[in-house]
Amino acid sequence: MSKVAIVKIENKQIELAVRKAIDLLGGITKFISNEERVLLKPNLLSAPENKEALEKIRTDPRVLEALIKLLMEKRSPKIMVGDCSGVGEKGGTKEAIRKSGYLVLEEKYQNVEVRSLEARGPVHVDINGKKLKSATVAKDVMETKAIINVPKMKTHSLTIFTGAVKNLFGTITGGDKTRIHSLGGTLNGFSQCLVDLYSFEKEKIKLNVMDANVALEGSGPGAAGKAVKMGLILASEDAVALDAVAVTLMGIAPEKVPTLRFAHEQGLGEIDIEKITILGEQIIDHKRKFKFPKSARIAFLPFQRFSKILQRYPKYKSGCINCQSCVKGCPEQVITIITNKKGEPQPRINLKGCIACYTCIEICPEACYGYESRTLRRVILVFSALLVVVAALITFLVLFLR
Structure with missing residues (x-):
């Protein structure tokens, strides 16, 4: 034991x-x-x-x-x-x-x-x-x-x-x-x-x-x-x-x-x-x-099939010192440092390539990152797609039954 x-x-x-x-x-x-x-x-x-x-x-x-x-x-x-x-x-x-x-x-x-x-x-x-x-x-x-x-x-x-x-x-x-x-x-x-x-x-x-x-x-x-x-x-x-x-x-x-x-x-x-x-x-x-x-909260849910929809992504908050740690550490190389309107360095994340590994959050010495939920956006996109499908189906039925 x-x-x-x-x-x-x-x-x-x-x-x-x-x-x-x-x-x-x-x-x-x-x-x-x-x-x-x-x-x-x-x-x-x-x-x-x-x-x-x-x-x-x-x-x-x-x-x-x-x-x-x-x-x-x-x-x-x-x-x-x-x-x-x-x-x-x-x-x-x-x-x-x-x-x-x-x-x-x-x-x-x-x-x-x-x-x-x-x-x-x-x-x-x-x-x-x-x-x-x-x-x-x-x-x-x-x-x-x-x-x-x-x-x-x-x-x-x-x-x-x-x-x-x-x-x-x-x-x-x-x-x-x-x-x-x-x-x-x-x-x-x-x-x-x-x-x-x-x-x-x-x-x-x-x-x-x-x-x-x-x-x-x-x-x-x-x-x-x-x-x-x-x-x-x-x-x-x-x-x-x-x-x-x-x-x-x-x-x-x-x-x-x-x-x-x-x-x-x-x-x-x-x-x-x-x-x-x-x-x-x-x-x-x-x-x-x-x-x-x-x-990590999605890991505690009883269902995991929809975990991708509920996935949170890293989001820059403030405080970047341009140390480049997140840029060098990102496994997918989707982070770049830009200069914002205030003339300050700011990380930009290409979320299309982000795998949500949170390495950037982990290694940032200044705690510059938080989380962003894209759930609402995805739900809207899915709902919009369903509306398009339903509209197309109704149009087809109307034309077919005419």
Whole structure:
């Protein structure tokens, strides 16, 4: 039976909470023993200038430091902290790392290296999944036998939720992220790609430790979302079970999240809360009702046949600084930056080519984007088309019966 530890952070003592969570699962040596090198895979995403935005977006460096201390107490492995930030991120992963607060770990601990997973390039691998057949995975990931997955508890505009399973998308390098977004296309399609990637890397994932101290709700996973103080650390050997507990704490059923449902159906992990052993704090004592992205609401509807009609699209609001992140990150290359009447930079989206992947919302450091519903317009178009058909039919009948 899968086990998930839930520990409350007391008096801001994040390190103690991480230690307790792992002890509840049997201790760090149960998961990491003779490996020469361990990769800590945080959720970095982007590098906003605002410190409050940074706190709700990226894995807290104190969680990483707690894991580093645990590893070094039991043995002295080579530890690497690495990620590939969001597609199109200004300054790339190096800039995101610089602003993340992670570099101090490299300065503080002799055997720790903090770097972009893109630094040594990718390895082209055969995934052979249901949807994702191949990918370019970071060379550091492929050469590492032990990974501790350190995600952040956040909502996500496309996949509803991002946690341990989704965090592994950060092992994909460069432009292949845009290709996979295009390949996935829809919520279900992209979610299956994520599950295929998780299945491929699953054996390397020895432990999952989730930063749920400051979580994120609303238009996640980037700066547009809102911080939620949860004050928790979650940990499990089973990434799927960990995510299932996380979304339950956030107020939704695990089966509503396609990545979790697909992973469970493929035998990759448990999502039935009744079949998961909860250690430490109980879910009922910390469960909340998170606000999920407007774009994800159609996923909760009992019927999915008309989901395309109800689909929301990204819409520019204000605040563009012309960083070009959305332009570079758009999988379909349908965003251009124009100068508006006020002489300000403004993104323009060709909605005809937009696949509603919300990458632009995800990686924008200034939270410039919102959502646009085209439902009314589509209903009017459908209704108008029906009127034309009815009118043509009536005309035909009148002429035929004359």
